[in-house]
Amino acid sequence: MADKGTVIRVCMGPAGIAAGGKGVLEAFSKVLLEKGVGAELRQNCSAHQVGCIGLCARDVLVEMDNRGAKTTYQYIKPDMVERIVNEHLIGGSPVNEWLVDSDFDSFYQKQFKIVLSDVGKIDPEDVDSYISAGGYEPTREVLMTWIPDDVIEEIKESGIRGRGGAGFPTGLKWELARRSKGDIKYLICNADEGDPGAFMDRAVIEGNPHSVIEGMIIGAFAIGSNKGYVYIRAEYPLAVERLKLALKQAYERRFLGHNIFNTGFSLDIEIKLGAGAFVCGEETALIASIEGQRGMPRPKPPFPVSKGLWQRPTVINNVETLANIPYIMRKGSAWYAKFGTEKSKGTKVFALTGKIRNPGLIEVPMGIPMRDIIYEIGGGIDGGKALKAVQTGGPSGGCIPASMLDINVDYESLAKAGSIVGSGGMIVLDEDNCMVNMAKYFVHFTQAESCGKCVPCRVGTKRLLEILTRITNGEGREGDIERLERLSKGIKTASLCGLGQTAPNPVLSNIRYFREEFDAHVKDKKCPAKVCKALLTYSILAEYCKGCGSCMKACPAGAITGEKKKPHRINPDRCIRCGACFDACKFKSVAKE
Amino acid sequence: MEKLLENIIKKYLEKEGNVIFLLQETQDAFGYIPREAVDFFSMELNIAPSRFYGVATFYSQFRLKPIGKNRIVACCGTACHVRGAEKVINGLRKELDLPAGEDTTRDGQFTLEEVACLGTCSFAPIVLVNGAVRGKTTADSIVKEVKSMRKKSHG
Numbered sequence: 001m002a003d004k005g006t007v008i009r010v011c012m013g014p015a016g017i018a019a020g021g022k023g024v025l026e027a028f029s030k031v032l033l034e035k036g037v038g039a040e041l042r043q044n045c046s047a048h049q050v051g052c053i054g055l056c057a058r059d060v061l062v063e064m065d066n067r068g069a070k071t072t073y074q075y076i077k078p079d080m081v082e083r084i085v086n087e088h089l090i091g092g093s094p095v096n097e098w099l100v101d102s103d104f105d106s107f108y109q110k111q112f113k114i115v116l117s118d119v120g121k122i123d124p125e126d127v128d129s130y131i132s133a134g135g136y137e138p139t140r141e142v143l144m145t146w147i148p149d150d151v152i153e154e155i156k157e158s159g160i161r162g163r164g165g166a167g168f169p170t171g172l173k174w175e176l177a178r179r180s181k182g183d184i185k186y187l188i189c190n191a192d193e194g195d196p197g198a199f200m201d202r203a204v205i206e207g208n209p210h211s212v213i214e215g216m217i218i219g220a221f222a223i224g225s226n227k228g229y230v231y232i233r234a235e236y237p238l239a240v241e242r243l244k245l246a247l248k249q250a251y252e253r254r255f256l257g258h259n260i261f262n263t264g265f266s267l268d269i270e271i272k273l274g275a276g277a278f279v280c281g282e283e284t285a286l287i288a289s290i291e292g293q294r295g296m297p298r299p300k301p302p303f304p305v306s307k308g309l310w311q312r313p314t315v316i317n318n319v320e321t322l323a324n325i326p327y328i329m330r331k332g333s334a335w336y337a338k339f340g341t342e343k344s345k346g347t348k349v350f351a352l353t354g355k356i357r358n359p360g361l362i363e364v365p366m367g368i369p370m371r372d373i374i375y376e377i378g379g380g381i382d383g384g385k386a387l388k389a390v391q392t393g394g395p396s397g398g399c400i401p402a403s404m405l406d407i408n409v410d411y412e413s414l415a416k417a418g419s420i421v422g423s424g425g426m427i428v429l430d431e432d433n434c435m436v437n438m439a440k441y442f443v444h445f446t447q448a449e450s451c452g453k454c455v456p457c458r459v460g461t462k463r464l465l466e467i468l469t470r471i472t473n474g475e476g477r478e479g480d481i482e483r484l485e486r487l488s489k490g491i492k493t494a495s496l497c498g499l500g501q502t503a504p505n506p507v508l509s510n511i512r513y514f515r516e517e518f519d520a521h522v523k524d525k526k527c528p529a530k531v532c533k534a535l536l537t538y539s540i541l542a543e544y545c546k547g548c549g550s551c552m553k554a555c556p557a558g559a560i561t562g563e564k565k566k567p568h569r570i571n572p573d574r575c576i577r578c579g580a581c582f583d584a585c586k587f588k589s590v591a592k593e
Numbered sequence: 594m595e596k597l598l599e600n601i602i603k604k605y606l607e608k609e610g611n612v613i614f615l616l617q618e619t620q621d622a623f624g625y626i627p628r629e630a631v632d633f634f635s636m637e638l639n640i641a642p643s644r645f646y647g648v649a650t651f652y653s654q655f656r657l658k659p660i661g662k663n664r665i666v667a668c669c670g671t672a673c674h675v676r677g678a679e680k681v682i683n684g685l686r687k688e689l690d691l692p693a694g695e696d697t698t699r700d701g702q703f704t705l706e707e708v709a710c711l712g713t714c715s716f717a718p719i720v721l722v723n724g725a726v727r728g729k730t731t732a733d734s735i736v737k738e739v740k741s742m743r744k745k746s747h748g
Contacts (some may be wrong), residue, residue, distance in 0.1 A: 015715045018726040056715030197671030234617075234654055235708060275613055275652030292611035294651040353714035355670035360715055392657065394671065427671050441674055445709065451651070583656030583732075585680075 001521045006089060009063040009120065013052025013203055019059035020077065025049055027081035028062075037089055048129075051207015053120040055107050056360040058100065061386030063120075064088060074100045089463070106356050110372050112339065114347050115323045116363045117209030122243050127249040127354060130210040133426040136255055139217050140330035143263045150179060151222040153326070159265040159334035159345030164190055164281070164318030165396065165422045166498070167344075167411045173315055176305040177223040180313035183200065187317045188309065189216055190286060191239070195394035196445060198425030201319035201351040203361050205232070205239040208323065209246035213269065217255065217324030217361075218329060223315055228269040231286055233275065243271060278395070278449035282497045285451065296451045297497035318423070320349055344410035348421065354391075354428035355382045364409070371405045374428065378389035385430040389513065393422025395442045395449075396502035398509025399429070408460045420502075434531035436521050439507045440468040446503035447486040458492035458498030462490045474534040476522035487543045533577045536592045540581075542567035544589035554584035567592060598633050602691050605638075606631050612640075612648050616655055624660040653708075660702035661697045663742060666721040670710030673718040677731075682707065684732025688739055702746055703739070 010016070010025045025276070031037075053061045062084070071094050073084065080098065088094045113119075122129040131135070142151055156171030156216045160501050177185060189212060193201040205212060216228045232240055247269055254548035257268045272290050280286045280295040287309050289295035308314025324346065328336045337345050344366035349467030350373070353359045357379035364373060370390060374380065381387050389399040391441040392409075398419035400407055407413050415551035429438065464487055465481055495501045511518055520526045527535040540560075545567040552560040552568060562568030570581070582590045605615040619630050619651065626649050635642045649655040661663050667682045682705075697704045713719050716728025720735050722742075727735060 014711075014713045015728075018713045018716050018719070018728045059715075124623050193712065194709065196669070196710035197673075197714055198710070199714055202712040205707075244600075273617060275617065275654040277652050277726055284676060293646070294647055350712065351714055353717065354675050359672075391671065425671065427675060429675060438675075441671070546652075 007048065007065040007357060009048050009053070009065065011059055011061040011063075011120070012049040012200055013059075013120075013207060013237070013238035014057065015056030016052065016059045016061065016361075018459040021049070021060045022064065024060045024081060026077050027078035028085070031082050031085045032089075034136040035085055035090065037085060042507050045208060049125070050121060051119040051489045052116075052203040052361050054111075054116070054360045054362060055100075055104060055358055057358050058104070061100075064094075072100045073319050074096045074104070074106065082278075104359060104572045106376050106379070107362075110364065110368065110376050111362055112347055112365050113363045114306045114327050114336070114339075115204060115211070115320055115349055116207070116361070117327065118211065118331070119203065122208060124207055124209055125245055127136075127210060127246070127253060130208065135210055135213060135326070136253075138216050138326045139255060140261055142218050142329055143221060143261050143265055148178060148222045148224060148359050151218060151329075154157055155222070155328065158240040158328045158336040159337065159340075159343075160321065160324055160328065161344065161411065162318055163320035163324070163423070165195075165393070165420065167421065170317065173305060173317070174219065174222050176303075177225075177313045177315045179507075180306045182313045184227070184312045185223055186309045186312055186314040187216055187220045187223060187228040188285075188286065188290070189228065189312060189319060189322055190281070190316050191230055191236075191243075191319045192274040192280050192286065193233060193236075193319075193423065194281045194449075195377070195396075195423050195425050197353060197394060197427050198351045198423055200351055200361065202236050202239050204323050204349070205236075206318050207243055209243045210250065210374060211323040211326055212243075212319055213246055213250050213256070215317075215325035216269060217260070217267055218325050219315065219322060222264055222510075225315070226266050226268065228267060229272050229290060229309075230269065231272045231274055231280070231290060234273045240271065240273065247271070255492075276469065277451075278445070279351045279451045279497070280593045282499060285497065286316060287314065294451070296453045297499075320424070322499040327416045341408070341410045341412075342551055343412055348409070349422060350386075350424045350426045352378050352426050352428070354426075355385065355430040355433070356380075356428040358499060366410045367408045367413075369405075370400060370407050370409055373409065374405065378428065378521075381428065383428050383430075388429045388431050388433060389428060389435070391419075391427040391438065391507070392425065392504075393420035394425045395446045396420060396498070396505055397425075397434070398455070398505050401515060418505070420505070432529055432530035432582065434527055435510045435517050436468065436527070437529075438509045439529045440465065440472055442506040443468055443487075443503065446499060450499060450503070454494075454496040454500065456491050456494035457496065457503065460487060460495070460500070461503050462489055464491070464504065465485055468507070471521050472527075472532040472534070474521075474525045474532070476525075478522070480522055481515070481518050485511060488540070529591055536577055536579075537572065537582060538570055538575060538577065538579070539591050540568050540570055541589045541591050544587050546587055546589070548586070550584045550586065551590060554580040558579060594627075594629065595633065598630055602624060602634065602637055612645065613652070616649055618644065620655060625656045625658055626659075658697065659701070661701050663703045663723055664706065664721075664745070665723075665739070666706045666711070668709075668711045668713075668717070668719040668721075669707050669729055670714060670717070670719075672714035673710075675719040678718040681720065681730050681733050681735055684736050685720075685739065688736045702743070 012021045060075045060076045064071045161167040277295045282297045285295040287296040304314040389401045452458045547565040555575045601618045720727045
């Protein structure tokens with residue numbers, strides 16, 4: 001008997017699409033129609049596209065929801081769809097070998113979803129799907145029955161702090177902007193997710209764009225603004241497309257535009273495409289960019305809440321912050337403040353990536369032990385290697401070493417450990433990752449992204465990079481580590497904006513916890529993780545070498561000699577340490593140390 | 594070309610004179626910012642060319658040289674970096690035989706761009722081949738694909 005009332009949800013989040021979600025969705029539509037399943041049960045049995053379901057590593061994920069009883073399939077490809085329809089929908093018994101395994105439940109157990117509660121359930125391209133999940137009800141209630149000061153009070157009570165990185169209390173920011181004098185005020189949604197290795201905002205916009213728009217309406221009402229902007233990265237074409245569509249739908253339903261709900265309140269929202277500059281995460285730089293100029297920051301004060309875009313009072317909120325607002329207004333500040341710690345309320349979305357078994361998008365209550373995130377949600381380290389550290393906060397953050405895994409993930413605890421919550425990137429490093437190389441990677445990034453306006457950042461990051469480069473090239477000098485520390489402190493103190501003030505954090509944090517690894521590079525000219533090529537020596541283990549010649553072919557320097565079927569040799573004088581032989585050898589007979 | 598540029602100016606004037614918008618439209622139309630376009634805008638709008646170049650060189654989105662027929666975008670975000678993006682990129686540069694400091698092949702067939710993050714970190718390392726996402730790439734897998742594309746374009 002065919003299931004009546006089954007909803008099929010195909011993950012079309014960033015990773016779902018990368019894994020071929022579109023093909024799977026099309027296959028479902030086609031097979032359902034062919035089998036007559038769609039024709040009979042058009043209302044009840046339909047395939048939807050949804051945003052990120054979370055466990056991206058298993059994409060394409062397909063969820064069959066029969067009135068709340070859910071079955072989830074993993075790694076689905078278009079050619080597997082017909083069997084699922086035949087056996088599961090028509091035959092009534094699931095295809096057991098394609099179902100998710102037990103880790104799938106542990107991935108969700110420790111999570112608690114507020115921002116992501118509707119992501120993966122609603123169709124992001126259908127406004128009715130959001131409305132039937134309770135969407136735009138908070139907006140209606142706020143606009144019709146609340147006064148702005150009470151909205152601000154409610155948000156203050158909830159304790160939510162900016163999710164973009166700095167953690168400034170959102171309610172307070174709104175209050176400051178409301179009190180600023182001016183006839184015109186602006187609200188900007190910062191969707192220029194610049195932290196490399198993070199995709200929280202992308203997933204929220206792609207999975208539930210209306211929640212962001214709704215947060216903007218409520219925020220604009222609270223501060224007294226009639227014009228909003230969404231500043232979004234051009235590198236996220238799908239997010240831009242879905243946001244455009246959502247705005248169009250919101251205008252059609254008159255949630256946006258003139259005289260919303262006949263309350264006399266009006267709001268227009270416009271999209272501004274960011275042109276790619278990390279420094280535009282800094283509020284004043286973002287404002288310069290919206291004004292059409294080079295995105296360079298200016299000194300504060302005056303703060304944007306009093307003099308921002310075109311010299312008018314301006315509030316800039318991050319995507320995740322705004323997407324929380326409708327849920328806080330719906331369930332109340334007291335409910336929201338129940339989650340998290342005393343000073344870090346609510347939940348936080350993280351992009352869990354790197355050397356982890358179950359990479360994906362997670363939402364957890366603030367204050368959760370890091371250990372739970374890595375081992376229970378993430379399923380431990382990929383490939384049975386040992387955990388080395390967890391990098392949080394991207395280029396502005398630092399690392400939490402494996403020895404401190406019991407730390408609670410909240411603003412205060414991470415700051416005390418020398419890192420930050422940041423926007424939510426969480427990158428797991430294992431024993432094969434070199435901490436000097438990681439510090440160099442981040443400084444390379446910030447140095448390239450430094451806008452060049454102030455000397456400490458422009459020149460300081462350049463010098464940091466030079467020192468780190470020479471250390472990884474085996475040319476580290478006595479005193480280089482102390483030099484890095486001194487220079488870092490100077491850059492942090494003297495830089496104009498957040499980019500420079502935080503750029504040395506990965507260096508300081510890595511030195512703090514992995515000093516011996518820096519020492520090994522500088523003094524012993526060794527890279528313990530075997531990453532820094534110039535510090536490695538390659539040799540061929542004669543007992544394993546079959547003499548196949550593939551290393552000889554791969555070597556660009558002609559450093560390998562040997563007869564066929566006899567052990568080969570590497571001439572250390574000619575070897576350029578590129579590692580081509582190591583990658584080429586199928587018998588693991590090339591050793592590096 | 595002039596007609597296209599005139600249209601862009603018309604839209605620009607409606608957009609409160611936003612130089613970034615103007616350059617984005619230009620790049621959409623030509624794939625890069627041609628020098629002639631900047632000269633034209635400069636004359637028509639009475640804005641110094643340095644203002645356009647100042648903005649164009651500040652943001653990573655803009656390019657001042659023509660783009661190749663095939664566009665390969667390699668992600669160098671942190672998640673891709675720890676999973677070996679560098680090897681993938683080096684493999685591609687070698688296969689495409691890119692001149693030092695250049696991102697486009699001499700024959701104009703391929704452009705290799707590096708971006709900070711594409712937000713698909715669970716499938717790191719990521720490479721986009723003409724807009725299509727390739728996840729969990731290795732130097733071998735991606736070089737193989739590029740090789741077969743080259744064969745097609747030459748044969």
